Amino acid sequence: MLVHPWDASLDEAEWRAWIAEGHDFGQLIVNGADGRPPVVVPTHFTCHGDHLLVHLARPNPVWTAIEHDPNVTFTVIGDYAYIPGTWRAKAGTPPSDGVPTSYYSTVQFTCRADIVDDPETKAELLRRQMAHFQPDGEHAPIAVDQPPYGRMLAGIRGLHLQVADVVAKFKYDDQKPVEHxxxxxxxxxxxxQGLDTATANQQRRRLDRIGPWNA
Incomplete structure (x- = not known):
């Protein structure tokens, strides 16, 4: 992924805060076995220390690919919008001379995947995920010896994704003048429309932190 200096995360806290704001759905990307195309799986995830926690159905074809190569990428994308060229024309030039672009935020994690099959470890993974996604509770105990989750654990496998590297990008024309x-x-x-308001909020947040771009 190309990251210009003005697109880069300002610090680790910036991308961590962005993830914590509710950007907890992404794509797990695994190298295909035997020269096959990559396997891409959309899924929710939970951050836990330096791990991402994921669970998927046992029949999912991703398991064969992970067993072949546990080095994976997990990517999260959000706050994106199409920016028409007329909005980007330089001051004093015809609006039609502007070149369109896309704005977006993304965080890409490079990870090593460890498959979780032990029932109690899977149950603990689910408890951590449920605490994140449904913090108010209102669900049955997640225990290996109690319904409904106990009997369903055999139908899933868990993933501990050990994060080795993180690349974050916030592409909002931060190299352009403040007024623009x-x-x-x-x-x-x-x-x-769509995520326009969320995109505008990200651009304003970055503008407040960066001000005029100083290369």
Whole structure:
């Protein structure tokens, strides 16, 4: 992934905060076995220390690929929007001379995958995930010897994804003048389609932290 200096995460806390804001759904990407295409699995995940926690159905074809090569990538994308060229034209030039682009945030984790088959370890993985996704409770105990989860554990496998590297990118034209970025954020909020408002919020947040870009 290309990351220009102005697109890079300002610090580790920035991408961690972005993930913690609810960006907890991504794609697990595993090298295909025997020259086959990569296997890509969309899934929720939970951060736990330097691990990502995932569980998937036992029939999922990803297991063969992981057993062949446990080195995987997990990617999360959000707060994205199409930016028309007319919004990006330089001051004093015709709007039609502007070149369109995409804005987005993404965090890519390089990991080593450890498959979890032990029932109690799977139950603990699910308890951690449930504490994140359903913190108010209102679910049956997740225990190997109690229904409904106990009898369902055999149908899933867990993954501990040991994070080896993280690359984060926040692509919001931070190299452009302050006035330009503020105007695009305003245009996004006015269009208000899809993730426009979330994208505008990210651009404004970065603008507040960075101010004028200083190479």
């Amino acid at each position: 970025r503020a105007a695009v954020a305003e245009a996004l909020a006015g269009r208000d």
